[in-house]
Amino acid sequence: SQKIEQNSEALNIQEGKTATLTCNYTNYSPAYLQWYRQDPGRGPVFLLLIRENEKEKRKERLKVTFDTTLKQSLFHITASQPADSATYLCAPRRGNKLVFGAGTILRVKS
Amino acid sequence: GAVVSQHPSRVICKSGTSVKIECRSLDFQATTMFWYRQFPKQSLMLMATSNEGSKATYEQGVEKDKFLINHASLTLSTLTVTSAHPEDSSFYICSARPDRETEAFFGQGTRLTVV
Numbered sequence: 001s002q003k004i005e006q007n008s009e010a011l012n013i014q015e016g017k018t019a020t021l022t023c024n025y026t027n028y029s030p031a032y033l034q035w036y037r038q039d040p041g042r043g044p045v046f047l048l049l050i051r052e053n054e055k056e057k058r059k060e061r062l063k064v065t066f067d068t069t070l071k072q073s074l075f076h077i078t079a080s081q082p083a084d085s086a087t088y089l090c091a092p093r094r095g096n097k098l099v100f101g102a103g104t105i106l107r108v109k110s
Numbered sequence: 111g112a113v114v115s116q117h118p119s120r121v122i123c124k125s126g127t128s129v130k131i132e133c134r135s136l137d138f139q140a141t142t143m144f145w146y147r148q149f150p151k152q153s154l155m156l157m158a159t160s161n162e163g164s165k166a167t168y169e170q171g172v173e174k175d176k177f178l179i180n181h182a183s184l185t186l187s188t189l190t191v192t193s194a195h196p197e198d199s200s201f202y203i204c205s206a207r208p209d210r211e212t213e214a215f216f217g218q219g220t221r222l223t224v225v
Contacts, residue, residue: 034213043116043203043216044154089153096142098205098214102153 116217
């Protein structure tokens with residue numbers, strides 16, 4: 001069955017550093033991979049989408065990579081700020097459904 | 111980005127009653143909407159795919175008679191939790207996307223508490 005794995009433990013980093021979050025998937029060949037941010041008690045907010053034929057995508061301080069050979073996506077936040085503290089979800093997709101990983105909690109300390 | 115509005119944000123109901131949750135795409139049309147459920151400290155679990163003008167497609171293990179989904183128009187889908195019980199208490203979230211090639215946008219979520 002399809003399996004999506006994200007860092008199970010919370011990631012604690014210092015303000016100004018780069019946060020790197022990992023998403024691995026198995027038994028799956030997604031055409032797209034999406035990253036979302038979720039704050040407590042709120043719905044996910046879309047951040048970035050990367051397609052299977054794209055290696056890397058950037059948006060302001062965010063960067064996502066997609067390695068279909070390793071079956072892995074990395075999500076980077078540069079110059080992190082306390083306001084970046086949240087749960088980050090990866091969601092690979094092929095076909096109609098969007099299925100989520102368990103998410104990684106990021107805590108940025110000032 | 112596109113806006114998806116979900117209402118209500120919080121609802122408390124008595125055991126045995128039914129609750130309806132609305133999901134609207136405000137600035138785009140969505141032929142497909144999705145309903146998720148999220149338990150504390152867990153990820154989103156897809157419950158069903160809602161298709162405009164046709165029956166919803168439910169994921170394995172989700173009772174279609176308990177979770178009624180209606181996709182009445184290209185901008186509105188509703189989820190009705192029928193004969194709610196305390197174990198139905200959860201965070202319900204809808205999402206929609208303008209077309210198959212774009213990202214999905216999510217509503218704010220509905221916290222349902224059944225007492």
